[in-house]
Amino acid sequence: MLDSIHLYTAIFGPPVTLVHRSLHVAMMCSICFLMYPMRKKSSRTQPSWFDWLLAAISVVIPFYIWHDYLGVVERAGRASDMDMVMATLLVALVLEAIRRCSGKALPILSLCFILYGMYGREFPGMFMHRGYDWLSLSNHFFANTEGIYGTSINVSSSYIFLFILFVLSxxxxxxxxxxxxxxxxxxxxxxxxxxxxxxxxxxxxxxxxxxxxxxxxxxxxxxxxxxxxxxxxxxxxxxxxxxxxxxxxxxxxxx
Structure with missing residues (x-):
């Protein structure tokens, strides 16, 4: 299914940007949760019910963007409560997928920068900035092409994945x-x-x-x-x- 979607978008063109990139991220996260267990001692061949739950939640996010695309775009900067819930889920799922694939270092570093963005006003000297609340940060991660759905996801979903298709051997x-x-x-x-x-x-x-x-x-x-x-x-x-x-x-x- 994943291969078919990317081949279709390569031939006939992708859907609108946020829908295309959010679907790509959701499918990658779902595969990660089903292939990489939550703990090292867990089975790699039999995903747990929690792994299936995370995979299902990953798919919910692009469907939400597709269902209310105009609303998500027009509310940029003025996110609703549901937008914040979806953005929070997105950040949590991406961090968990990264932890499973590459270890704890990158998620910890990401959390440090998120905390710096929220509490920058508490830092001294040149490191101090105005600070942002979670609503603003999460909306930036979720509702535009400068956060999680940025340039790297664009390259991955539009170009890199088409070459990965041929790495079945x-x-x-x-x-x-x-x-x-x-x-x-x-x-x-x-x-x-x-x-x-x-x-x-x-x-x-x-x-x-x-x-x-x-x-x-x-x-x-x-x-x-x-x-x-x-x-x-x-x-x-x-x-x-x-x-x-x-x-x-x-x-x-x-x-």
Whole structure:
């Protein structure tokens, strides 16, 4: 489902910014809660009921933004109580996801800066500032593209994830593999990215029609899936698309 959503937005364009980025963050958090247990001794293969609860709450936030998008945007700077509740949940979920993935250091550092933003008026000298209440801070994290849904999430949801789609094989990450296997897997992934670009852009040698764009997308997915059979079929589709488009380009030149 996650792959399908990002492929769809890459081909047909993403929805409005906050909806797109909030959905990306929610899906990443949900996966994190289901893959990384709350405690080191907990099972990695059987998520607990609390993990499922956190994953479900993560999905609630983008649905809230989608349902009341105009209200969230127009209330920027004047957040409602429900906006603050959703923003607080967002911050808590992101911090917990970071703790599970990378340890305690980054969440602690983030909390220190949040506290500094709230109690800056208590600091001495050059470190003192006016200070902000939690309503203002949480609204900044939640309701615009300068907080959690900032540039890094934009790059991740629009570009980086499309390349991660092709890292389904450990060989591509050079894990438990030989140099030859790693190079072969990297080559098929690069061909898959090329076909995905053809499906998204709709041009190679000549304009690509809808049918060929769908065929190119299918070939990209086959090259994405590890396995010699899928790689062969994907390569055949790639060769067919190139030959068809070259012939089409010559026909257009003659005409």
């Amino acid at each position: 450990p060989q591509l990450m050079l894990i438990n593999t030989t140099l030859g296997e790693g190079l072969f897997t990297a080559a098929t992934a690069a061909l898959g990215v090329f076909l995905l670009a053809v499906a998204c852009e709709g041009y190679v040698y000549a304009p690509v029609n809808v049918v060929m764009r769908i065929v190119s997308l299918a070939g990209a997915l086959l090259l994405m899936i590890p396995g010699i059979q899928t790689d062969i079929v994907g390569a055949v589709i790639l060769i067919g698309v190139i030959l068809f488009q070259k012939r089409k380009a010559k026909t257009l030149q003659v005409a």
